[in-house]
Amino acid sequence: MSDVGGIAADRLRSFIERIERLEEEKKGIQDDIKEIYAEAKGTGFDVKIMRQIIRLRKMDNADRQEQETILELYLQALGMATE
Known part of the structure; x- marks a missing residue:
């Protein structure tokens, strides 16, 4: 693990990448929810x-x-x- 200015760069990169993956998943879920609302609206709700x-x-x-x-x-x- 390399330290840059006292920061464990590999560990930091790992956190950032995990958050980025979760943000992508969240966007996908939000898109799915939006589609369900559109479907419900289309059926009159x-x-x-x-x-x-x-x-x-x-x-x-x-x-x-x-x-x-x-x-x-x-x-x-x-x-x-x-x-």
Whole structure:
């Protein structure tokens, strides 16, 4: 392993190359996700709502309920709440 200025160059190169490979994989996955959204849109689904659902499903149930409560409170304050 060669050191350049106290840095293990081979080790650094290894980290960089691993990150670059993962970035490529991530881009491929992002492209796949984009295609799925396009397919869903093509069959009539609302992609914007689908993204919201995915975001909500990632959340802890308590956090989601807290956000929904605050949202309802704000809507009421603005006279926009559904009764």
